Amino acid sequence: MVNGIxxxxxxxxxxxxxxxxDDDPSFREALAGGIASFGYEVVxxxxxxALFAYLPGAGPACLVLDYDLPGLNGLEVQALLSxxxxxLPVIFLSACLDDRVARAALSAGAVxxxxxxxxxxxxxxxxxxxxxxxxxxx
Numbered sequence: 001m002v003n004g005i006x007x008x009x010x011x012x013x014x015x016x017x018x019x020x021x022d023d024d025p026s027f028r029e030a031l032a033g034g035i036a037s038f039g040y041e042v043v044x045x046x047x048x049x050a051l052f053a054y055l056p057g058a059g060p061a062c063l064v065l066d067y068d069l070p071g072l073n074g075l076e077v078q079a080l081l082s083x084x085x086x087x088l089p090v091i092f093l094s095a096c097l098d099d100r101v102a103r104a105a106l107s108a109g110a111v112x113x114x115x116x117x118x119x120x121x122x123x124x125x126x127x128x129x130x131x132x133x134x135x136x137x138x
Contacts, residue, residue: 018127019060021045021077022093023069027116031064031093034120040127048072048080055085062111062130064123067094067101075101078108089130093118 018040022028025046032042043060045051048071051063063081067074078090092105095116102113112126 016131017041017043017058017060019043019045019051019054019058019063021048021051021063021069022066023047024066031120031123035064035123035127038124038127048077051077052080052084055088060088061134062089062091062127064091064093064127065110067092067096067105075104075108078105078110082109091123091126091130093123 016039018035020028020032020035020042022031023046028044028046032044035042040061043054043058045054048069065074065077069077072080074092074094078092081088081090090105090110092102092110092113093116094101094113096102097115105113111130114123114126
């Protein structure tokens with residue numbers, strides 16, 4: 001789904017799609033607009049359930065993941081992703097300032113752990129690095 005609209009999973013540009021999972025609708029919408037301003041398509045998701053419903057058949061370039069979610073927290077989502085889609089790069093973006101959470105996310109394979117509020121350019125640089133590595137591997 002892209003902003004609530006089903007996508008065709010066979011689209012060739014999936015590597016330019018960024019999945020964004022955050023339960024705060026205002027923040028999610030603002031961040032999605034910022035990411036889109038760098039030329040990416042953004043799939044906005046409000047829950048872990050929505051993410052796991054979206055992922056089968058989809059191939060986003062990466063997931064921007066909040067830690068503090070209702071139900072499963074970001075680390076639990078990351079653990080399930082490592083079983084279901086281990087190649088999906090994860091960027092944590094969270095207001096959680098606990099170093100233990102950041103270390104756990106990074107040791108479990110997250111590409112980056114950025115804190116809210118984040119500088120959009122910093123997030124865009126991480127996304128560009130992921131996509132550049134993916135393009136190089138093709």
